[in-house]
Amino acid sequence: GYVNFGDKSIDGTLISTDSIDEIAINARSHIDLNSLFKSIDLLICNHLGIPKPTVNDMVHGVHYGEIQPEPGREAYLTKLESDAKKRKAYFKKNFDLVDLSGGSWTIQVPLRKK
Secondary structure, three states: OOOOHHHOEEOOEEOOHHHHHHHHHHHHHHOOOHHHHHHHHHHHHHHHOOOOOOHHHHHHOOOOOOOOOOOOOHHHHHHHHHHHHHHHHHHHHHEEEEEEEOOOOEEEEEEEOO
16 A cells, blocks of 8 residues: 655654655656556557557657648748749749650750740
8 A cells, every 4th residue: 555654754764745755756757657658558549449559640649630721820821822823933934844865764854935
């Protein structure tokens, strides 16, 4: 069971509640609970019948029910789309694509219209 060290005297020294708090704070940097968390996650996945998360899911997270585009980004994305259309129109107006052949390869490159 649980031992209340705050009320005990060990080797003649009383462990205060503050000391217990200090020990708990130090334990946060010394005790690794990752394996416990992984086990619980796997247990939940098995119970729900869903696949175990991949490394990509763990690194980038799984995003359920996201709103696209994210709130506040609509104006920025609209500007990006508008700028892309302007660049494409400028390119079509000022350049033609021509084929360059190098024997076993062919590549299209822009050539400025005269």
